[in-house]
Amino acid sequence: MNQLRLDPTRGEWVAYATHRQERTFLPPAEYCPLCPTKPGGFPTEVPRSSYEIAVFENRFPSFSSDAEGPDGSPEGFFRSAPGRGVCEVVLYSERHDATLASMSERHIENLVRVWADRYGELGAREDVEYVFIFENKGEAVGVTLHHPHGQIYAYPFVPPLPGREIELAREYLKRNGSALHTDLLAAEKSDGRRLVVEGEHFTAFVPFFARYPYEVHVYARRESALSVADLSAGESRDLARVLKRLLLGYDALFGFSLPYVMAMHQAPTDGGDYRGVARFHIEFYPPNRTGDKLKYLAGSEVGAGAFIVDALPEETAARLQAAVPSEPGTEEGT
């Protein structure tokens, strides 16, 4: 059952997917459903003995392309709609214990290409208005499978946060005649204190208004890069390099593989014109305040929407700067 319901007190769709109650929950490594299928072994999600990167439809999807019609009314207080859309799983590597940080730049670059391919194909669908590429990493953010993977939700609506960002960028463009993300990035570069990694085409920084102590945004510098599919070969290569340096920095600073939520913001695929309004960027939200303490989203955050942060972005950025390698470390195998 995939259904959407409208919350008239927030103006947002909420998605229901009841079959997700049954999803696989932290299986032991030897029963990992995301590893390659070993000859003579049990069949995993990937019916091959080896793979570099693999994409398949989520067996427990939050949205489904064959979702049936609403059982509520289309109008009034009980507005509902079929939860149409697509949910894909992107396996980063066949190696069960790999992480983005441990993968070679070349491998990450291929992953960027896979993301671009999926953005293009899913975004071209009639029922998809937004392609959201993300990763939940670590039990602290609720992952149910440890094998390195990201996800893609192809929503039938533009979700609230990217929607709000685009709305504000549109107002900004109208008012100032320039792009919000371009000016914001210029201001961060000019200030300099919160920059974490400077690549050839991408810049990673702790934003002035970070909601998590170690939140980092990775911005494409080119204004016309509206989505991952717009990246040139050189930009894809640079993104891979900047991501690897950032993630090596995270892990070096904490002394373990840092959990995070990774969220990609880019242009909706609803046919609108997003030039000067959307900008391809990736946001990382690690839940850790310290090595052993987490930032919980509690009363102020989930009940009022106001984030409280106990560390200044300038301080956490300085720690990250010191931990980021100037050149990525030894390239491990794919």
Next chain:
Amino acid sequence: MNQLRLDPTRGEWVAYATHRQERTFLPPAEYCPLCPTKPGGFPTEVPRSSYEIAVFENRFPSFSSDAEGPDGSPEGFFRSAPGRGVCEVVLYSERHDATLASMSERHIENLVRVWADRYGELGAREDVEYVFIFENKGEAVGVTLHHPHGQIYAYPFVPPLPGREIELAREYLKRNGSALHTDLLAAEKSDGRRLVVEGEHFTAFVPFFARYPYEVHVYARRESALSVADLSAGESRDLARVLKRLLLGYDALFGFSLPYVMAMHQAPTDGGDYRGVARFHIEFYPPNRTGDKLKYLAGSEVGAGAFIVDALPEETAARLQAAVPSEPGTEEGT
């Protein structure tokens, strides 16, 4: 250091409070700083040997009435402001292991009166635009002290979620000539499937658009009840009764004292006219999907703002209905 910074990509203030890094973290029960000070014992936050309900200023406040001026610029991308406001702690009971569910109706009624008193006093301050009364309960939502207590954040701005709700209610009133919350409650009562507790003046229900499987909203039925301070004696008594029944139901259904975030939504105190637009109500968000599985806010929720729920409100409401006592159980001591 208490500072606000504006996020121009979401149009929201983020609050920084660096001294909160040092806050007390899960001390053993015998060193509880929220218990009464025992004769000859170490001094707790309450310099008395006994109390019924106590309120004091948070020693690690997210907002402070003496916050100093901004160190960023007041305009442009780095807009900041002093994090002025007040943070209070409300001790529900001197009994270290009490919960709202275990307290007598009479005691909860007194707590409602304390909330009303604080709303009035904090809301009257020049620098306070919104009085947010809430409770984080249980380690699953990140509590750092187990002693039963709630909190009050008196914000210098109207926070995003209540702000959005009021904005939509204002549009609704303009369009329909009636109050959003009144019509929504009438629709829920007419449908009936999601009602959990019906009191004389309050109704508790799992909303049609619940974001958490066991989310419950407790609405004042009277349209002119804009805040907790507007409640009559009879309404306060009924609220206590409805809350106790709901919370006994939660605990009976799960077989343990259920963690939750409790968030009170009511009229801002910024001098505006909120008649027909704000409605006093309390929202409960328990993190549990089942007895041993939690709902995590991950990629879709924190990166895109789109909630995915794996249970239908009609189903969870039916379970809660069966678990709620028709009359509150034996009244325990205060």
